[in-house]
Amino acid sequence: MKKVEAIIRPFKLDEVKIALVNAGIVGMTVSEVRGFGRQKGQTERYRGSEYTVEFLQKLKVEIVVDDDQVEEVVEKVIAAARTGEIGDGKIFISPVEDIIRIRTGERSSLAV
Numbered sequence: 590m591k592k593v594e595a596i597i598r599p600f601k602l603d604e605v606k607i608a609l610v611n612a613g614i615v616g617m618t619v620s621e622v623r624g625f626g627r628q629k630g631q632t633e634r635y636r637g638s639e640y641t642v643e644f645l646q647k648l649k650v651e652i653v654v655d656d657d658q659v660e661e662v663v664e665k666v667i668a669a670a671r672t673g674e675i676g677d678g679k680i681f682i683s684p685v686e687d688i689i690r691i692r693t694g695e696r697s698s699l700a701v
Contacts, residue, residue, distance in 0.1 A: 590685040590698065591659045595650045596622065596678040597670040602648055608669040609652065612661055616701065618651040627675055647678065653685055653701055 597605060602619065609617060623644035654662055663680055671677055690700035 590653060590655055590688065590701070592683045592685050593652045593654065593659060593662050593666070594681040594683070595652075595666045595670065596624070596647050596680075597650060597666070598672070598676065598678065599646060599648050601670045601672075602650070604669040605650060605666055608665040609662065612665050614652060614654065614658075614662060614665075616652070620649045620651070622647050622649045626679070645676065653688060655698060655701075 595605070599621075606617070623646055625643060625645055650666070652662055659682060663682070666680060687696060688698075688700040689696050693700075
């Protein structure tokens, strides 16, 4: 099994969620995160003063799927989250050794 972590723009969450649900993905975790990449933050004005926002607001969407679903999940996230601008985000894929559902003790694919 694999864990797919996608860092996306906050306003793209609904589109990503709909795309994943339509693909049969039944669960995900969403966290508010802050960071920067090539954007290196942004300069804004407030009451005539200029200041730099070094860490931009993003969302991290985490999905655990079977190995054969990874490419479909990646394609759906890219299609739903892409704007074509710098700052669209990143996708990270990691192996998952095991999953245990706390309520029942089920393991592996049964616990997803």
